[in-house]
Each structure stands twice: as C-alpha cells, then as structure tokens.
Amino acid sequence: MTGAMDKNRYLPLFLVTPALLVVVGLFMYPLGYSAISSFQDKSGAWTFANFEKAFDLYSLDIGFTVLIVVLSTVAIGVLACATGGYLTLGENPRAVAVLKWLYRWPLFIPFIVAGQLMRTFLAKNGMLNNILVSIGLLEPLQATSLLDWRGIVITFVWKQTPFVALLVAGAMASLDRSTIEAARNLGAGRVRILIQIIIPQVRQTLLVGLILSFVTMMSVLSVPLMINAETPTMMTVDMAFRINSYGDYGVANALGFISYLMAGSVAWFYLSQGVRKGERP
C-alpha cells in the first residue's frame, strides 16, 4: 500500500519531466549561459569589458532600438484600439464584416516575408510612391525611399497591429454590452465611448498585447536587416554582426543581456500595475 502511494507520488514528477527537460535544456541553460558569459572574457575571467565595448560601439543603436520599438508599440496600441473600437461600435454591418475579415491577414505572414513585401512597397520607386504619383499627391522628383527607420516602424506596426487588435477586439466583444449602451444613452458619442468606457475596461488585455509585441519586436532580426541595415540600426543586427564577422560572443551576449533588461522592464511595469490594483496580472 505504502509502496503504491510512493509510486503515485513520483508519477506527476515523471510526467512533467520531458517538458521540464526541454525548458531547462533549450531555454534556461542557453539563457543563463549567455547571460553569464556576457560578464566573462575569452579566458573565462569576470569582466565588464563586453558591456563597455557594447556601449562604446552601439549606444546609438541601443537608443535607436528603444525609439523604434516604443514608437511602434504606441502606434500599434492606437491602431489596435481603433480597429477593435470599430468592430465593437461600427454601425455599418458590411464595413464591420470587411474589416473583421481583412485585419487578421498580416498575422499569418512571417516577419521575413513582411520585410521583403515592405521593400517593394516602400522603396523610392516602390508601390506606395507609384500610387501617390499616379493619383497626383506626389511629384516623381519628390519621391523618396522610406526604407529607413520609418520602414521598420511601418513594418512592425503592419505586422503586429492585427495580433494586438485580435486580443483587444476579443476583450471588447466580451464586455457587458449594456455598459456601452448606458454611455450612449446618456449622450456619449462613439469616440468618447471608446476612450472613456471601452479602453479602460480592456486595459489589462491591451497591456498584455503591447508587451508581447514589444518583446517580439525587440527580437526581430529580419526586418531591420532587410529594410535598414545601415547605421544606426537595431541591436539584433549588431548581435548578428558580432557573431558572424568576429565570432565575438561576449559583446553579442552583452547586447542580448541589455535587450533582456529592456524586455524585462516592460514586463515588470505590467506586473507592478497589476499588483498595485490588486488584480490578477
């Protein structure tokens, strides 16, 4: 009897072991290893040299990365709320149906394809400028390439807005509809209802979506490589460069650790918000 109970006690541990091994072996170990080795030189001695070098060479890129990702996150937030808001409050059923069908498409397109797509769309003689010239909004000589920081932001926003909009629209759809009607009944217009009634109620979902997007954008290599590989560029490009050109894992790991701190800081911000309000994060 006792033997059977002992067996039962170890069964859950046995069942969880494969998943645990995968997490530890493929995630925790590489992460810990790269974090530790960012504080070591090639001989294994403890040092801050990798960080000093990273800041000396790439402080402009670190700032550029923060700026791009923050700007994109804000734009994604605004567009996701507008999309979700129209899906919730739109009064033209046909327009709502078309938007509902269309807005999710970029979700299914990988970043690298999005980057390639934007190269042809945003180039000096790309599709966007051609359209603007053909409808007379732009003279051919005024056409400039948008394949710089603007291109990265546009690609990130295009790719990530559907993801956040999907989460936010779902949360908006599950709100008690009468809270929206009550505001309408008291004289509020639709924009006011979106800003004052709906968004505050889906704030937690919006924050989760934006943080996940922030972290995703921090880690994308293909888009800055394809759209803007010049200086300044994003930290992921620098990391790839340090490894591919110099085999310099120390500085690459230091840059990775700095990225991790940035991503970690937004996660900390989110968690602290949840804890302060006494809510489940």
Place this chain on the structure above:
Amino acid sequence: MPGESLEIRDLVVGYGSDAPVLNGLSVNVQPGEIVALLGASGCGKTTLLRALAGFARVRSGQILVSGRDTIDLAPDKRNMAMVFQSYALWPHMTAAQNIAYGLKIRGIRQAEVNRRVEAVLAMVKLEGLGGRPVDNLSGGQRQRVALGRALAVDPQILLLDEPMSNLDARVRFEVRHEIKALQKKLRITTILVTHDREEAMTLADRILILEGGQVVQAGTPEEVYDQPNSPFVASFMGADNVMPVELRPEEGAIRVLGTDCIEETVLPLGDFAGDRPANPAEDGGGSFIVHFRSDAATIGNGDAPPQDTLTLRGRVTQCSYPGGTYRHAIDVGGQRLIVDDPQHYAVGDVVGIRLPKASLYFFPVNAS
C-alpha cells in the same frame, strides 16, 4: 417640472429579417405617469424599451415625445435615460464618477457637476459612498447608483428595464418604494418593464399587459387585477388555477353542470369576479374555463358549503407551509389546483374546494 407626454403610434420593431417582435403597437403615456409593461419573457417588452431608447431598429411607426417624433434621433440625442437590468455601471469609475458622467458630457462646469452629484447621492440615499468603486457596493447600492446616474441628467423620459430583478426580496421591497417616491416627487414620465406582477402593481399608475408584441389589456392596477379580459391576463395576474366547466344558461342564473369532481351548482347572475359571464345566455352556455386565485378558495371537508359557492372535489397531493396559511396542491379530475387554507390537510385527503362566486373568472373555451 412636469414630465413629457409619450405617444407610441403603430410601432413595428423586429430583428434582421425575422417576423416583427412588436407589430403595430400603440401606447399613450401622460406627462408624469408611470406605466408598467408587464408580460412573460419574449413578449416584446424589453424590445419596446430598447426601441424607445434608440437601440432597436424601428421598421415603421412613430415615437412622439410631447408631439416631437424621435424616431430618427440617435440614442445619444433622445434624452431618455435608461436604467439597465444589469445596472451597466462602469467598473473603472467610482459611484460619483458614474453619476457625473452624463453631466460632464453636457459640458457642465466641474463645480456644478460636483454639487449635482452630491444632491443625487443624497436623493438615492448614498451619502458618503460617492468615492467608492462600484465593484465595492452591494446590489442595492449599485441599483441606486444606476438610478442616480439616470436621474442626474434630468431626462425627459425615464426607462426602467427590470431594475429590481437582480435584488433579493427584502432589498427589492425597499427600493421599490423609494423609486415610487422619487418618481412622484420628480414627476418624470416613466416606463417600467417587468415580469414581476407585484412590482408593476406597486409602482405603476397604469399597467399594460403584453403578449406576442401586442397590448392585450391596459388599465389601472385594480382594473387589470380585478377584471382580466382574457385567460392569459387572468393567469398573469395570479388567477392561475384553471378548471374546465360546462355552463347552461337559466333564467337569471347559470347552471354549472356536475361531473365526478364538480358539484352541480346554480349561481345567480351578477357579482362574478370578472365581467364574464355578465349573461352566459349571450355566450349560449357551453364549454367554459374558470380561473381563480389560490387565496380566494377555501377547503371544506364534509360540512355544507355556503350559498353561491362552486364546490370542486379532489385529493390532496402535496402540502407546504409558505407562512400564514398552508398551500395545498390538489388533484381535481386530472387538473392540479393550488389552494391556500389556514388548516392543514394531509396528502391523500379527499377534500372539497369552495369557490365563492365573487372569486370566479369565466372565459369561453374559444377565448383561450
């Protein structure tokens, strides 16, 4: 300030391409009057309220507020304040912020908003609770916030959508009287939607009974209670015991034909509970159903029945004590009737149900 009049003319409302929920409904509400729309689920009462507020698309008809048609106005332009069944309070705001919202939309300056919010909080008996998030209030307090929020904007018409259905019985009783007192004080024309008969009777000046999107009877609480014009209204107003009977007209009287469970009785005409049969000869006698309330009947066991009383015989199948009297379920020829009596009768007892003439509502079978 006296309220506005409300006139609904030939209103047709439906969802999508389905058959209309309201089909040609017409109602007049006098300024300052409180009218209850009473009906079972799905009868169209909430649809009517939503059409008034602008949330349900009207196919045709008119909604006139003091003579002005509001049918083409957006919901936010109608100045009809609605209290929702779920209260629909905004959980990210305090009680005071909920109440202040409509005032801020109207561009009223902050000092005046604060003054009015305090006045409303006092009016709905929530002094000192304005700073609380609405999630930290009890059901009754939330209901008061919802009412205060609607009243704060000084609406032309107040729409109440089953406002007390989520409250427990004791709080409901209290809030019911408070709403009545407030409405009488403010004289706001009010439409109340409910499926609770007692709520409608207590609050309303006039009751409209809805069935299948049509008003089947309208009148004061006394009129619809004492003189239901159809079996549906009789059942809805509590006379929900039903027994089929055969009537034969006689000179100045009607004869209720005897069966295994009905004692043959001659009842003089006049003084029946409803207006039927004023003269069953006009209906030519025949098959009728009789409705009566459980508290209007008594149980007799062997003693001679009083005069002008119809007696049914049956067997007690269930007995409970809801308080004051015993409630008996009695099987009478396959019909299950509920009768309240101060005396307890055991399950299996064969008893006589005494129905005084004045408690009987007769309807010809084709009326049901």
